[in-house]
Amino acid sequence: MKKLSRRNKEKALIISLALLLVAMMAAFIVPLPYYIESPGGAQDVRTVLSVDGKTDSKDGSYNFTYITMTPATFASLVHAWMTPFTDVYSRNEVTGGASTEDFSRINAFYMETSQNMAEYQALTLAGEDITMDYLGVYVLQIMEDSTFRGILHIADTVTGVNGQRFESSQDLIDYVSKQDLGADVEVTFQSNGKTRTEKGQIIKLENGKNGIGIGLTDHTQVASSHDVAFSTAGIGGPSAGLMFTLSIYTQIADPDLRAGRHIAGSGTIEKDGTVGDIGGIDKKVVSAANSGAEIFFAPDNPVDEKILEVDPKAKNNYQTALEAAKKINTDMVIVPVKTVQDAIDYLKNH
Structure with missing residues (x-):
């Protein structure tokens, strides 16, 4: 026994x-239904951008910064909880509920938009002729009760409604909001390179107005006498807009603006030149510092009132970046900017 x-x-x-x-x-x-966000790196804009086929061989560099977003496992979650400048987000927080394919297409659109806006703004500031052509309405979201769900898809471009074309997404919204609830409506759109026209109905939206039930934004394309070429396959999101703009502007208008300095930063770019907020800026500060950057441009916009209602101590991008720089004890200068002109002025005066 x-x-x-x-x-x-x-x-x-x-x-x-x-x-x-x-x-x-x-x-x-x-894998678990979470993602881990951590510092990524900084990349010289010249590796993905060329102007008129020429090589920008001046000393120094403009660098766009990025973060890494990796699917989580139990082991990596434990490691993340013990690692500074590392955050954990649910899959839904990251993707907004979109599929992996749709999420990639949305990020690709944001990158394309940031390139268009960067070219438009840089050439405008340089005094060059440039136009921005409206291509249609880019589909970013399709509501659950939309009769076009399963017909329209993320990244499709709506070019007309009931045979009418528009000059902006707001014009389209104004038109469909005046249609009767339940009325038939024909939508013409481009999907995967093909043009289609499909029927649906007008529905009542959450804001109380009539519509077709899609989240949308302008899909535009710029045209100028300069050949601005990007090679950003595999890179998504809009946050490189500011650094793209500075690089294009420097090569066309002021070749000595960079003055041999290694400059990094992050921020979206709007048609009027304002620099928009971005996510993960503390991690991008770490990425920039690790790359040897001397200057880091950070958006300096007021914190949204709705965010302050939930968290009265919430910090804006610049304040968060400044705090991160102090934590890692870097000599890199954190510079607040509200517009592209702010960044240009700083580089000229310092």
């Missing part, structure tokens, strides 16, 4: 060790 008992104990030990090994492997392999 004693000999049998010892064998049972050995067998139980082997099974326990095997289960422990499987559990450990699962902790490192099995």
Whole structure:
């Protein structure tokens, strides 16, 4: 009986060790419905941008910064909780509920938009002729109760409604809001390079107005006498807009603006030249500092009132960037900007 008992104990030990090994492997392999956001790096804009086919060989660099967003496992979550400048977000917080494919298409559109706005703003500031052509309405979201759900898809471009074309997304919104609830409506759109026209109905939106139930924004394209070429495959999002703008402006209008300095920053760019807020700016400060940047431009806009109602101590991008720089004890100068002109003026005067 004693000999049998010892064998049972050995067998139980082997099974326990095997289960422990499987559990450990699962902790490192099995994905969880979370993402881990951490500092990524900084990349010289010249590696993805050229102007008129010429090489910008001046000393120094403009660098766009980026973060890494990786699917989480149990082991990586534990590591994230113990690592500074690392945050955990649910999959829905990151993607907004969009599929992986749709999320990638949205980010690709944001990158395309930031390039268009950067070119438009840089050439405008340089006094060059440039136009921005309206291509249609870009579909960013399709409401659950929209009759066009399953017909329209994320990243499609709506070019007309009931045979009418528009000059902006607001014009389209104004038109469909005047249609009767439940009325039939024909939408013409481009999807995967093909033009289609499909029917649906006008529905009541959450804001009480009539519409077709899509989230939208202007889809535009710029035209100028300069050949501004981007090679940003695999890079998404709008936050490189400011650095793209500075790089294009420097090459066309002021080749000595950079003055040999290694400059980094982050911020979206709008048609009027304002620099918009971005996410993960504390991590982008770390990325820039690790790359050896001397200057970091950070958006300096007021915190949204709705955010302050929830968190009265909420900081804006610039304040968060300044705090991160102090934590890592970097000599990199954090510069607040509200517009592209602010950044240009700083570089000229310092």
